[in-house]
Amino acid sequence: MHVGSQQNRTAVRNKVFLGLFVHSTALDELEYLHETAVFVDKSGTIVAVEKNCNEEKVRETVLARLGWEAADVEVVKARGGQFFFPGFIDTHIHAPQYPNVGIFGSSTLLDWLNTYTFPLEASFSDKAKARQVYTRVIRKTLSHGTTCAAYYATIDVPSTNLLADLCLVSGQRALIGRVCMDSDLSPDYYRDASPEASIAATKATIEHIRTIDPALSLIRPVITPRFAPSCTLPLLRQLGDLAKETALPIQTHISENKSEVALVRELFPPSLTGAADDSYAAVYDAVGLLTERTVLAHAVHLTEHEADLVAARKAKISHCPCSNSALTSGAAPVRRLLLDRGIACGLGTDVSGGYSASVLEAARQAALVSRHVAFGPGGEERDRLSVDEVLFLATRGGAEVVGLGDKVGGFEVGMEWDAQLVGLGAIGEDGEEQEWEGEDGGPGGNVDVFGWESWPERVAKWVYNGDDRNTVKVWVKGRLVHERK
Ligand SMILES: Nc1nc2[nH]cnc2c(=O)[nH]1
Ligand SMILES: [Zn+2]
Numbered sequence: 001m002h003v004g005s006q007q008n009r010t011a012v013r014n015k016v017f018l019g020l021f022v023h024s025t026a027l028d029e030l031e032y033l034h035e036t037a038v039f040v041d042k043s044g045t046i047v048a049v050e051k052n053c054n055e056e057k058v059r060e061t062v063l064a065r066l067g068w069e070a071a072d073v074e075v076v077k078a079r080g081g082q083f084f085f086p087g088f089i090d091t092h093i094h095a096p097q098y099p100n101v102g103i104f105g106s107s108t109l110l111d112w113l114n115t116y117t118f119p120l121e122a123s124f125s126d127k128a129k130a131r132q133v134y135t136r137v138i139r140k141t142l143s144h145g146t147t148c149a150a151y152y153a154t155i156d157v158p159s160t161n162l163l164a165d166l167c168l169v170s171g172q173r174a175l176i177g178r179v180c181m182d183s184d185l186s187p188d189y190y191r192d193a194s195p196e197a198s199i200a201a202t203k204a205t206i207e208h209i210r211t212i213d214p215a216l217s218l219i220r221p222v223i224t225p226r227f228a229p230s231c232t233l234p235l236l237r238q239l240g241d242l243a244k245e246t247a248l249p250i251q252t253h254i255s256e257n258k259s260e261v262a263l264v265r266e267l268f269p270p271s272l273t274g275a276a277d278d279s280y281a282a283v284y285d286a287v288g289l290l291t292e293r294t295v296l297a298h299a300v301h302l303t304e305h306e307a308d309l310v311a312a313r314k315a316k317i318s319h320c321p322c323s324n325s326a327l328t329s330g331a332a333p334v335r336r337l338l339l340d341r342g343i344a345c346g347l348g349t350d351v352s353g354g355y356s357a358s359v360l361e362a363a364r365q366a367a368l369v370s371r372h373v374a375f376g377p378g379g380e381e382r383d384r385l386s387v388d389e390v391l392f393l394a395t396r397g398g399a400e401v402v403g404l405g406d407k408v409g410g411f412e413v414g415m416e417w418d419a420q421l422v423g424l425g426a427i428g429e430d431g432e433e434q435e436w437e438g439e440d441g442g443p444g445g446n447v448d449v450f451g452w453e454s455w456p457e458r459v460a461k462w463v464y465n466g467d468d469r470n471t472v473k474v475w476v477k478g479r480l481v482h483e484r485k
Contacts, residue, residue: 014068015040015417015478016058019078022085022459023410024392027338032455033411038084039066040417044478049413081425081449082472086409087147087418088359089398092251092297092318092348094152095163096121096130098137100352108328109257112353114187121154121179122190130159131166137357138170142482144358145471147418148173150251150295150318150348150402152224155179155192157201161208164219168212171481173418175402177224177251178205182235185267186226195235199242206246218477220249222295227253228264228283233272240288249293249403251318255280255306256298257329281306290315295401297348298323299337300330311341316401319345319393321365323353331373334366334393335383346398347390359398360466363390367463387460421473424449424458424466445469 017040021033037053039062040046050062055075063070078084100116107115124130141149151167151174153160160178167174178201182192192198206221213219223243225231231239243250255261261280268283270276275286281302284290292314299317302310310317319334337343347362348354354362370385385393399409408418424447446465449458462470474482 012042012478013072013074014042014066015074015076016062017076017078017084017417017419018053018055018058020083020455021411022083022455024086024388024396025410027392027397028386028388030388030391030456030459037062038411038417039068040478042478044416044476046411046413046415046417049411076421076473078421079423079425082421082423083455084411085145085420085422086395086411087420087474087476088145088394089346089402089404089409090141090146090149090349090357090359090362091295091316091346091398091401092152092320093137093141093149093351093357094121094353095134095137095351096124096152096154096159097352098133098140098357101357102355103352104326104355108259109353110259110263112327116352118187118190122187124154124159125156127159127162130156130162134159134163134166137351138166138172139482140357142170142172142474143471143484144360144468145420145422145474146172146357146359147420147474147476147481148175148398148402148404148408150175150177150222152177152179152226152251155181155190155198155201157204157208160205164205164209165212168219171218171476171479173218173404173408173476175220175222175249175251176205176209177222178202179224179226180235180239181226181230183230183232186230191230192235195232195238198235199238202239202242206248223248223250225250225252225289227256227260228280229260229267233268233287236283236287236289243291243293244288247293249295250289250291251295251297252284252289254284254296254299255301256324257327258301261301277305279303279306279309281309285309285313292316293403297350298329298332300324300332302337307337307341307343311343314344316344316346318348318350318401319366320348320350320354320362321369322356322362323348323350325365325369326355327353329353331369331376333373333383335370335373335385335389339382344397344400345393346401347393358467359394360463363394364463366390366393387456387463390463391459417478418476419474420471422462422466422470423472424462424470
């Protein structure tokens with residue numbers, strides 16, 4: 001059930017969440033906080049975290065300390081088999097491509113764009129269609145625990161603005177990018193008329209978002225050159241200038257596919273761009289688009305030298321393993337980018353290059369793709385990502401990538417309550433999680449827990465077998481935005 005609009009009509013209360021909390025404290029470490037209480041005020045901010053706490057202690061001592069009236073507090077308890085986990089962050093998703101999930105045949109990037117993607121995106125000049133698809137993609141991602149998404153929309157301003165409106169109403173935190181593409185490599189039925197038209201349209205969406213969420217507290221605009229081959233050099237330069245003027249984040253694609261890399265080398269020689277060399281990263285750098293606020297999707301085929309440049313500029317990477325496998329793009333060496341270069345990385349579903357809107361699926365695929373990197377040419381054991389590591393990427397890593405590392409991704413005082421309640425046992429007829437009693441403990445969706453597993457083992461089972469049936473409730477900034485019924 002989608003509950004955002006109902007909650008708008010009820011008074012906001014302080015909240016206490018009680019039970020087991022699991023979150024990342026480092027790339028390779030999940031922390032398990034048992035019998036803990038997390039206190040969230042009416043603004044959705046965590047104001048206290050108390051370990052070794054129970055309901056009685058909450059009422060008797062902690063509420064008094066916070067000065068909260070017990071009647072003004074909603075208590076949400078994780079039952080046995082349930083735990084609170086930070087909301088997932090999808091650092092790269094194309095909202096208008098959602099109807100195409102799973103539809104890519106045997107295409108690879110450049111023919112996939114022309115065959116499947118551009119015709120669908122172009123149809124979003126139909127606002128009714130945009131409303132239908134955008135409503136569905138927001139509901140779907142919330143139901144899978146995505147509390148924050150970095151969306152690409154289309155070139156169409158009214159429907160892009162509608163996506164921002166719908167995220168705000170549904171309560172999903174979002175970065176919204178009006179897609180910029182003016183080069184004649186894009187079809188004439190789907191491209192910006194000129195660099196100036198592209199900039200003006202981008203500014204119109206930025207203004208719209210500043211109108212609906214002036215503090216940019218939930219919705220943020222993101223400057224979105226589709227990728228270098230879709231843009232003329234003047235447009236890339238003007239977008240770089242706009243990013244500097246506005247200090248807004250930037251998102252684009254880089255080195256996803258080998259033909260794309262070759263195309264960029266052909267289209268943007270250093271003699272044209274003034275770049276330091278003929279690499280893809282150097283093109284973005286030459287026009288001011290490689291910054292600490294830039295989210296680069298894919299980065300599968302970066303050279304060592306490019307990885308150094310990305311690290312030097314503190315740009316971030318969105319790793320999209322489902323998409324990279326589906327479109328036969330390659331396998332990004334994420335663990336090396338993280339550990340050897342210190343580049344911040346998160347996960348992207350890259351719908352619909354990726355076949356699933358679930359970040360949990362992306363986490364699972366990140367683990368598997370990293371194993372392919374490990375046994376591929378030049379691979380080593382240290383290329384393998386663990387369960388703890390892919391969950392870090394799905395939460396804290398993603399938060400850093402989209403510039404929200406101090407706000408979301410973990411359960412510390414001062415952070416905002418973007419979280420999901422995960423249930424691995426059965427939901428009974430009373431809507432409550434059932435304990436693991438008896439031999440099989442009942443159906444926890446696709447996850448079968450017997451009761452003897454350690455918590456790290458249960459979390460591993462969730463990563464490898466879980467889905468939206470395990471996503472019991474979802475909150476953004478303290479507001480309940482999804483509840484599984
Ligand atoms: N995966 C993916 N790569 C792109 N490169 C340029 N546009 C796209 C897109 O829509 N999806
Ligand atoms: Zn993409």
